[in-house]
Amino acid sequence: MTCDQAIEILPWYLNGTLDAGEREEVRNHLATCERCRQALADTRQAWTVFAQHIPTQDLVALAWGQPPSGIDPAAAEEHLASCAECAAELEMVRMSRRLEEDDNIALFPAGKPRPLAGAAPRTWRAAALAAGLAAVVAMGGWIHTARQVGDPTTQLAGTQTSAPSQEMQPGVGIDMGGGGVVRAESSAAAIPNDQSRVLILTAGTSGELGAEILDAAEKPVKQMRLQPGPLGAYYVIVPSGMKPGVYTIRLQKDGALLPDKTWTFEVVEPSPAKP
Amino acid sequence: MGPGDYRMLSMATDDREVVARFLRGETEAVGTVDGWISRAAWPYQRRLADRWDDVLQDVRLEVTRLLGQGKFRGESSLRTYLWRVVSHTCLDQIRAQNKWKWADLETLEQGEGPAGVVVHAPTPNREDRDLLQRVLRRVPPDCREMWRMIVAGLSYKEMSLRLNVAEGTLRVRVLRCREKAAALRQEILRPTGKPT
Numbered sequence: 001m002t003c004d005q006a007i008e009i010l011p012w013y014l015n016g017t018l019d020a021g022e023r024e025e026v027r028n029h030l031a032t033c034e035r036c037r038q039a040l041a042d043t044r045q046a047w048t049v050f051a052q053h054i055p056t057q058d059l060v061a062l063a064w065g066q067p068p069s070g071i072d073p074a075a076a077e078e079h080l081a082s083c084a085e086c087a088a089e090l091e092m093v094r095m096s097r098r099l100e101e102d103d104n105i106a107l108f109p110a111g112k113p114r115p116l117a118g119a120a121p122r123t124w125r126a127a128a129l130a131a132g133l134a135a136v137v138a139m140g141g142w143i144h145t146a147r148q149v150g151d152p153t154t155q156l157a158g159t160q161t162s163a164p165s166q167e168m169q170p171g172v173g174i175d176m177g178g179g180g181v182v183r184a185e186s187s188a189a190a191i192p193n194d195q196s197r198v199l200i201l202t203a204g205t206s207g208e209l210g211a212e213i214l215d216a217a218e219k220p221v222k223q224m225r226l227q228p229g230p231l232g233a234y235y236v237i238v239p240s241g242m243k244p245g246v247y248t249i250r251l252q253k254d255g256a257l258l259p260d261k262t263w264t265f266e267v268v269e270p271s272p273a274k275p
Numbered sequence: 276m277g278p279g280d281y282r283m284l285s286m287a288t289d290d291r292e293v294v295a296r297f298l299r300g301e302t303e304a305v306g307t308v309d310g311w312i313s314r315a316a317w318p319y320q321r322r323l324a325d326r327w328d329d330v331l332q333d334v335r336l337e338v339t340r341l342l343g344q345g346k347f348r349g350e351s352s353l354r355t356y357l358w359r360v361v362s363h364t365c366l367d368q369i370r371a372q373n374k375w376k377w378a379d380l381e382t383l384e385q386g387e388g389p390a391g392v393v394v395h396a397p398t399p400n401r402e403d404r405d406l407l408q409r410v411l412r413r414v415p416p417d418c419r420e421m422w423r424m425i426v427a428g429l430s431y432k433e434m435s436l437r438l439n440v441a442e443g444t445l446r447v448r449v450l451r452c453r454e455k456a457a458a459l460r461q462e463i464l465r466p467t468g469k470p471t
Contacts, residue, residue: 008446009431011422011453017430046453049414049460050422052407056366060359075408082419089369093362095318100311100358 290353319365418452
């Protein structure tokens with residue numbers, strides 16, 4: 001291997017993608033060539049330049065509408081305009097903030113909490129499921145197609161509710177077994193149907209999907225086409241006014257049901273107004 | 276605890292009370308905090324893929340540690356505080372996935388290959404970062420694109436296919452970009468030169 005050949009592939013020597021033979025040749029060459037060792041040092045310096053990204057604390061600050069502290073604000077703005085990676089990360093942080101601020105966005109399914117290590121309370125899992133998923137199931141109204149949803153940012157901003165923001169419902173027990181089925185166990189659970197919701201479905205796939213809504217008698221009541229939105233999820237609006245009962249959402253791809261992608265939810269009359 | 280108390284808890288009208296109950300292991304407080312964590316962490320789920328459960332667990336442990344050490348001082352709401360912890364932790368984990376493996380010169384001398392040791396580049400301070408950003412802004416966009424592919428771990432064969440460029444041509448272009456970045460860095464650092 002000549003010096004020129006070795007120097008040209010040093011970037012991939014550093015990222016570990018050379019095949020075993022090339023890597024060995026480069027290593028042997030470097031062991032005896034001072035010039036190429038200097039080139040390796042130069043390559044590492046270049047790497048440091050091109051690996052620059054906005055620090056995570058500054059992405060969080062930007063999502064919060066605050067100026068970054070670890071990087072010049074103008075540089076951050078310019079970097080975001082040219083770095084798809086940082087732009088995507090900022091989008092994730094902004095979505096996270098939106099979820100933090102707006103309980104009217106429901107998630108299907110939520111992450112599955114696990115027991116806390118160490119001195120965790122034994123009720124952690126059950127409590128976490130109840131609390132985490134009580135905020136998930138809140139239904140009311142008809143389901144529109146995802147084509148009508150469009151950009152979730154726009155849609156979420158336009159989502160209105162006629163009742164106070166979602167609270168955890170006392171007595172709601174949620175079972176998340178059977179591959180992602182979310183079910184309200186207690187019919188006494190006061191999940192009002194006078195609120196609209198945006199459902200975010202994590203389908204574990206991509207591309208256009210078919211969605212089917214079934215009533216309790218498994219009679220199809222609605223079919224629709226869904227397009228993936230940002231972050232790869234599928235977005236469905238549920239406006240208020242849905243008839244009380246148990247409904248199921250099933251997803252299909254290319255005419256076949258997606259396994260473990262069925263969500264069952266119960267809609268009940270709203271609670272009487274409190275004095 | 277009745278429904279009224281539960282509702283009050285969920286609304287987090289008294290964050291310090293929630294923290295105290297959480298640290299005592301009360302079911303509702305633990306559930307409330309975990310519900311907030313799960314919501315805030317949801318957007319990162321896809322990128323973390325099969326590491327999602329482990330990262331979520333890391334977040335819970337970090338939250339427990341911070342609250343146990345009294346780090347939450349009420350400067351923001353507890354929920355916002357947790358959101359920041361979640362975002363920091365998840366972003367750091369996503370970036371850690373992309374950390375490259377490279378060999379340092381000492382290990383090369385000892386016969387260790389790139390796959391044998393993981394060396395993370397030192398985190399630059401603010402001054403260094405500003406310099407690096409200034410260099411980065413001035414290199415041509417195609418250089419940034421090619422080098423970001425390298426940093427992301429693509430082989431030159433993959434890059435050749437993706438960019439529809441012959442492998443030899445690609446390697447030379449990448450080398451020229453490296454030389455360009457070095458020249459720009461020197462130009463900015465030159466005492467008599469005017470930084471842009």
